[in-house]
Amino acid sequence: MDNASVEKKYNEAREILAETGVKADEALQKLEAYQLSIHCWQGDDLRGFEQATSELSGSGLQVTGNYPGRPRNVEELRQDLEKALSLIPGRHRLNLHSIYGEFDGPVERNEYEPGHFRGWLDWAKVHDLKLDFNATCFAHPRAASGLTLSHPGKEIRKFWVEHVKACRKIAAFFGRELKSCSIHNLWIPDGLKDWPSNRWLYRRLLFESLEEIFETEYSQTQLKDSLESKLFGLGSEAYVVGSHEFYLTYALKKGKMVCLDLGHFHPTESIADKISAIMTGGGELLLHLSRGVRWDSDHVVLLNDELEALSEEIVAVPNPDRIHLALDYFDASMNRVGAWVLGARAVIRSLLRALLLPKKQLEEAELKGDNLGKLYWRQYARDLPFGSVWDYYCLTHQVPLENQWLEKIKEYEKAVLCKRN
Ligand code: RNT
Ligand code: ZN
Numbered sequence: 001m002d003n004a005s006v007e008k009k010y011n012e013a014r015e016i017l018a019e020t021g022v023k024a025d026e027a028l029q030k031l032e033a034y035q036l037s038i039h040c041w042q043g044d045d046l047r048g049f050e051q052a053t054s055e056l057s058g059s060g061l062q063v064t065g066n067y068p069g070r071p072r073n074v075e076e077l078r079q080d081l082e083k084a085l086s087l088i089p090g091r092h093r094l095n096l097h098s099i100y101g102e103f104d105g106p107v108e109r110n111e112y113e114p115g116h117f118r119g120w121l122d123w124a125k126v127h128d129l130k131l132d133f134n135a136t137c138f139a140h141p142r143a144a145s146g147l148t149l150s151h152p153g154k155e156i157r158k159f160w161v162e163h164v165k166a167c168r169k170i171a172a173f174f175g176r177e178l179k180s181c182s183i184h185n186l187w188i189p190d191g192l193k194d195w196p197s198n199r200w201l202y203r204r205l206l207f208e209s210l211e212e213i214f215e216t217e218y219s220q221t222q223l224k225d226s227l228e229s230k231l232f233g234l235g236s237e238a239y240v241v242g243s244h245e246f247y248l249t250y251a252l253k254k255g256k257m258v259c260l261d262l263g264h265f266h267p268t269e270s271i272a273d274k275i276s277a278i279m280t281g282g283g284e285l286l287l288h289l290s291r292g293v294r295w296d297s298d299h300v301v302l303l304n305d306e307l308e309a310l311s312e313e314i315v316a317v318p319n320p321d322r323i324h325l326a327l328d329y330f331d332a333s334m335n336r337v338g339a340w341v342l343g344a345r346a347v348i349r350s351l352l353r354a355l356l357l358p359k360k361q362l363e364e365a366e367l368k369g370d371n372l373g374k375l376y377w378r379q380y381a382r383d384l385p386f387g388s389v390w391d392y393y394c395l396t397h398q399v400p401l402e403n404q405w406l407e408k409i410k411e412y413e414k415a416v417l418c419k420r421n
Pocket of ligand 1: 041046061097134187228230261288297298328329
């Protein structure tokens with residue numbers, strides 16, 4: 001489709017949407033406010049660049065698949081990221097895990113320093129990207145038992161406390177240097193495979209570790225902390241120390257954020273419903289956009305009912321600055337660059353869709369007790385021409401339209417990825 005046709009279709013769509021009082025131009029403008037923190041770890045199956053071999057197995061996270069073309073070094077990972085970013089409309093952020101530092105030899109995790117991330121900082125400046133950060137409390141011999149910050153052994157706990165402290169320092173460094181607050185998210189694998197004998201013990205220890213970690217305070221212009229819960233994981237089927245209730249109450253007391261990962265709740269629980277429940281009283285929230293499938297989380301995000309419902313709630317948050325969106329999945333069974341693009345575009349599209357819904361009709365019907373009308377408008381919205389508005393958004397951001405980007409990925413695969421081995 002040529003540019004003129006995209007514009008023509010957009011104008012037609014705008015008129016159709018206007019019939020329900022929706023202003024497409026305004027929706028497009030609002031969409032600019034939402035930035036995604038794009039996760040570096042989809043690029044290389046969560047391997048990172050530690051010199052010592054960091055085996056994922058036994059850490060609670062597993063990446064399956066063996067698709068060719070995985071980047072072999074930091075330059076190749078950045079090259080892939082640049083490709084992905086060129087196919088995603090809008091200005092976004094990059095989310096780094098601490099094992100992606102540039103280490104000149106083996107460096108222990110409790111000795112990570114801002115200097116190990118200079119390269120990323122410089123690269124981020126060149127590409128006008130802001131950075132977020134994550135401690136890596138897994139894929140390490142000291143996490144082999146499945147316990148880190150809640151480990152009964154003082155030495156192991158101390159090691160991980162020091163690691164997280166080091167990571168918060170690095171995040172604050174990013175925030176300062178890039179003049180944009182960096183979010184440090186903490187997820188730990190801690191839990192038990194089978195029936196716990198003492199649930200209080202590990203939670204008390206985790207509490208103590210967190211208290212120690214957060215002793216160091218940073219300005220909110222540099223760093224904001226978030227805490228990510230989980231329901232169960234590989235090796236933590238029976239008990240997870242950092243459960244939702246644990247972190248929610250802790251965060252509330254300490255003025256921190258929680259992170260809700262879409263794959264970390266019971267399959268019939270609605271994360272969409274939790275946003276207003278957590279945020280009505282104020283505060284901020286981080287979302288990990290992922291897709292759970294049966295017992296596993298971390299599948300590539302798709303534009304499905306769940307994401308649509310979630311986006312409706314995201315755009316309903318009065319101030320977009322209070323809600324932070326980060327991708328979190330890893331799939332090594334397909335073109336990894338394409339997986340980034342597919343998930344990121346799905347999220348942005350779902351936000352646009354949410355901004356174009358006939359909200360006035362939906363809300364009025366509900367308030368009037370017109371139950372049929374409420375459902376009618378929801379069904380009516382199904383066939384609204386969202387795609388034409390999305391294509392126009394892509395055009396104005398100089399990225400391929402929806403029916404063009406896959407081809408670009410295939411070209412890149414042939415020209416670049418297939419040559420790696
Ligand atoms: C794990 C959590 C966590 C990780 C990343 C790599 O279940 O979702 O966010 O996916 O830290
Ligand atoms: Zn997550």
